Amino acid sequence: MAELPNTTMANECKVKLKSKDDKIFEVEYAVAMQSQTLKNALAHTGCTDTALPLHDISSQILAKVIEYCEYHVNAANTISEKDVKTWDEELVKHMDQDTLFRLIVAAKYLEIHNLVDLMCKTIADRIKDKSVEELREIFHVQNDFTPEEEEQVRRETKWAHGE
Amino acid sequence: MGMPIDRLSDLPDNLLCCNILSLLPLKDAIRSSVLSTRWRHLWKHIPCLHFSRDFFESANHPDRVRSECLGYLKHTVDDILLRHSAELESFRIYFGHPLSRVNLENIAEWIDCAAVKGVKHLGLIIDFTTMEIHIPPSLFDCHSLADLELGGFTFSEIPTDFGGFLSLKTCSFSNIYNLTDDKLQQLIALCPNLQKLVLEACFQLENLRIRAPDLDSLKLRGCYSIESLTADCPRLVKLEVEDCDSLFKMQLNFCVFLQNVTASGFGSFGGVCTVKFLKTLSFMAYPEISHPPFLTLVGSFPDLEELKLTAIFFEDMTVGKMVVPRQDVAAQKLLAHTKFPNLKKTVGDGRIR
Numbered sequence: 001m002a003e004l005p006n007t008t009m010a011n012e013c014k015v016k017l018k019s020k021d022d023k024i025f026e027v028e029y030a031v032a033m034q035s036q037t038l039k040n041a042l043a044h045t046g047c048t049d050t051a052l053p054l055h056d057i058s059s060q061i062l063a064k065v066i067e068y069c070e071y072h073v074n075a076a077n078t079i080s081e082k083d084v085k086t087w088d089e090e091l092v093k094h095m096d097q098d099t100l101f102r103l104i105v106a107a108k109y110l111e112i113h114n115l116v117d118l119m120c121k122t123i124a125d126r127i128k129d130k131s132v133e134e135l136r137e138i139f140h141v142q143n144d145f146t147p148e149e150e151e152q153v154r155r156e157t158k159w160a161h162g163e
Numbered sequence: 164m165g166m167p168i169d170r171l172s173d174l175p176d177n178l179l180c181c182n183i184l185s186l187l188p189l190k191d192a193i194r195s196s197v198l199s200t201r202w203r204h205l206w207k208h209i210p211c212l213h214f215s216r217d218f219f220e221s222a223n224h225p226d227r228v229r230s231e232c233l234g235y236l237k238h239t240v241d242d243i244l245l246r247h248s249a250e251l252e253s254f255r256i257y258f259g260h261p262l263s264r265v266n267l268e269n270i271a272e273w274i275d276c277a278a279v280k281g282v283k284h285l286g287l288i289i290d291f292t293t294m295e296i297h298i299p300p301s302l303f304d305c306h307s308l309a310d311l312e313l314g315g316f317t318f319s320e321i322p323t324d325f326g327g328f329l330s331l332k333t334c335s336f337s338n339i340y341n342l343t344d345d346k347l348q349q350l351i352a353l354c355p356n357l358q359k360l361v362l363e364a365c366f367q368l369e370n371l372r373i374r375a376p377d378l379d380s381l382k383l384r385g386c387y388s389i390e391s392l393t394a395d396c397p398r399l400v401k402l403e404v405e406d407c408d409s410l411f412k413m414q415l416n417f418c419v420f421l422q423n424v425t426a427s428g429f430g431s432f433g434g435v436c437t438v439k440f441l442k443t444l445s446f447m448a449y450p451e452i453s454h455p456p457f458l459t460l461v462g463s464f465p466d467l468e469e470l471k472l473t474a475i476f477f478e479d480m481t482v483g484k485m486v487v488p489r490q491d492v493a494a495q496k497l498l499a500h501t502k503f504p505n506l507k508k509t510v511g512d513g514r515i516r
Contacts, residue, residue: 101170108178116182123171124186132197139171141198153197156246159221159239160193 015042016051017066023059024051027066034069036111057106064099065106067091068115092122097139132161172201180208189213190221193243207246211253211284214240219259237269244276251277255286255312271299278305283330288337289315295340311335318342327353335361343367351375362386379420383407394418 015032017025029047032038041052054062068091075084092100104119127135136143145153154161174183184192184206192206219236240256254277256270270287277285282305289296295317303325311328314337331354336342342365351357357375362368363384373381374395381396382403383389391412392404399418404410404426415421 098170101174104174104178108175116178120178120182121186124183127183127195128187128191130191132194135195135198140167140169141172141202142169143198144200145197149200150197153203157193157196159242160190161197 013047015047016049017062018051018053019057019059019062020055021059023062025059025062025066027070028073030073031066031069034072034112036113038110054106054110056109058102061099061102061106064103065110065112065115069112072114088118092118095122172199176205176208180205181210185209185211188215189218189243207248208250209247210250212243212247212251212255213253213286214256216257216259219257240269240273244273247280249280251280251282253284253286254280254282255284255288257286257288257290258315259290270296271301274299274301274305281307283307284310286312287314287316288312306330309333312337314338316340318346321346321349321353325353327355329354329356331357333357333359335359335363336365337361337363339365341367344370344372348372348374383410 013029015027015029015038017027017032017038019025029042032042038052045052057065071087072084075087079087095103100119100122104116104123107115107119126138130138135141143150184195187195189212192209195202196204196206254273256273274285274287278301285302285305285308296315297319298313298316300322303322306326306328307330308328309330310333311331312333312335317340319341334354334357344367347362347365347368351360351373354375356377358377359380359382360373360375360378361382361384362371363382363386365386366388368386368389370391370393371383371386371389372393372395376396377398378394378396379398380401381394381399382405383392384403384405384407386407388409389407390409391414392410393414393416394402395416397417397420399415399421401423402415402421402425404413404424
């Protein structure tokens with residue numbers, strides 16, 4: 001099992017990633033290490049010139065993931081927590097739903113924990129305080145209950161629907 | 164172009180439960196069960212059940228008489244606990260005013276339920292009560308507790324067969340009546356892995372002795388009756404003492420890692436054992452503090468690098484807000500002289516008479 005034995009090599013290593021649509025992205029080792037999945041993969045292969053294939057992630061989404069990771073690696077000791085938080089908020093503020101969900105799936109697959117958390121919080125904020133009807137519309141959820149079933153579920157959880 | 168895709172429902176179960184629904188107020192999370200069959204049972208696997216102030220207030224409906232409100236509250240919590248799935252990581256209930264006459268039996272049952280579900284984080288806050296609500300014995304059955312927050316209860320006895328909260332790392336007691344020095348000491352002795360302790364407005368504490376091998380942070384706030392504090396906490400890193408007006412003696416033994424002491428609102432203050440490695444000492448004191456004991460205190464810290472004084476009034480001197488670095492000549496004079504005749508202002512806009 002080839003490993004990256006010392007920091008110098010780690011610093012010089014560039015990691016290649018290939019998106020679903022065959023686009024190659026090159027990132028610094030430290031940036032790739034933000035992903036637990038890539039970390040594990042690289043522990044096995046060592047620093048390699050072969051691009052790691054990410055079969056389910058499009059180039060558009062991968063670019064966003066890399067943008068996030070690069071910012072956070074650079075921000076680590078130089079930018080205040082408050083400013084990092086502002087940057088994160090700007091990133092997601094006007095993000096369309098489609099991108100949001102694709103991004104969370106990618107972040108989950110790559111195991112980038114703070115990106116997953118950021119995405120989840122954003123989704124939770126968009127769910128909060130909305131009625132069931134509004135949620136069905138916004139998120140295109142198909143209501144597959146029979147009227148009787150729906151009535152029963154509402155009864156079981158009637159406190160949550162009150163006032 | 165086909166139907167717009169419902170990507171939200173496509174997310175995996177544990178992402179929806181543990182990462183998204185758990186961030187929502189309980190009401191919103193439970194309401195999601197009506198969205199579709201996929202969502203029906205998801206809320207039952209949320210790892211935390213937090214009955215917050217909002218929940219409490221929504222039970223307090225203007226159209227209901229008080230007894231009905233209590234009934235509604237009990238019924239809803241019972242119902243939710245019953246339907247919720249086996250594991251529960253975090254359970255918090257807030258009881259406010261005026262529904263303060265909560266039936267003790269209910270609380271005991273709910274804690275029992277949480278204990279069975281392996282609860283790790285437990286928070287029971289009674290915001291206002293005109294009657295004594297004793298801590299139910301079932302609390303001591305929550306063996307998996309890692310974090311405990313209690314507010315407004317009355318401490319009775321620790322059960323004789325209590326084996327301790329072996330996983331407890333954080334403990335916060337606020338407005339706990341009848342918590343005496345002995346009882347607290349006994350409890351802490353049974354929580355060997357305790358790391359953070361907060362004691363707020365516990366008025367029966369007088370001579371506090373804390374012996375906790377793993378404690379790294381201790382906060383005392385508004386405990387007006389505490390006169391002395393002795394800490395045998397070899398891992399203590401942070402100490403905060405706020406508004407403990409009667410505290411005149413503080414003894415910190417073996418606290419070689421203590422870096423940070425913040426103190427405010429003291430009465431007169433006595434000597435302290437030498438604490439090596441203390442780097443920052445921050446004092447916000449009020450007029451009664453007399454400076455010789457204060458100097459003794461400061462002199463006990465040979466490694467002090469930063470001494471931050473805010474509004475310390477000595478007999479004939481007012482020291483405004485400033486930071487006095489140890490390397491500064493003025494700081495040396497501060498420590499050497501009793502009357503600070505040549506105190507030079509270094510930073511800030513303190514008033515100096």
